[in-house]
Amino acid sequence: MTIDFEKAGGLVPAVIQDVQTSRVLMVGFMNEEALEKTKKEGKVTFYSRTKQRLWTKGETSGNFLISKEIISDCDNDTLLIKAQPLGPTCHTGSDTCFNEDNTPNVLFLDYLQKVISDRKNSSSDQSYTKSLFEKGINKIAQKVGEEAVETVIEAKDDNDDLFKNEVADLLYHLLVLLEAKNLQIDDIMAVLAERHK
Secondary structure (H helix, E strand, O other): OOOOOHHHOOOEEEEEEEOOOOOEEEEEEEOHHHHHHHHHHOEOEEEEOOOOEEEEOOOOOOOOEEEEEEEEOOOOOOEEEEEEEOOOOOOOOOOOOOOOOOOOOOOHHHHHHHHHHHHHHOOOOOOHHHHHHHHOHHHHHHHHHHHHHHHHHHHOOOOHHHHHHHHHHHHHHHHHHHHHOOOOHHHHHHHHHHHHO
């Protein structure tokens, strides 16, 4: 990744996006030194135009942004940084600098799908997810069936917490099954979108 810092006088915009929710958290500016510090330390660091110095988000509040992925745009003069926020991002106490709530949403399924894929392909992973893949497609499909039945049972009762947990178990195991079949949630969304026409 080669960033053209000189195009805008040594600074480039850096859009910060929550790695789990895809919500835009804030926009700052980086010079080459800020980018290198972010890569090296894993905490998003900007160049403050008002303070005329490097500024690591969270250096006084503790609400750091942990860098997970850095992408440049097509012109190599803007950065997209996917990060995990450790607390509110805005100095006002808001989740984002655009005063939006940053709560889990349907896009979290994309993030979870990536975690499942990473665990499937990791040789050192010892998680429950990895153990499902090691047991094979029949065991994974069986778990989806079990969770579906448990979801139906809880749907007939009045305990919303138990029902939500069973639905979460079902969705998780369904994502594992999709990964085992080398499919993505987007493939299913495409089918639903086609049916919607």
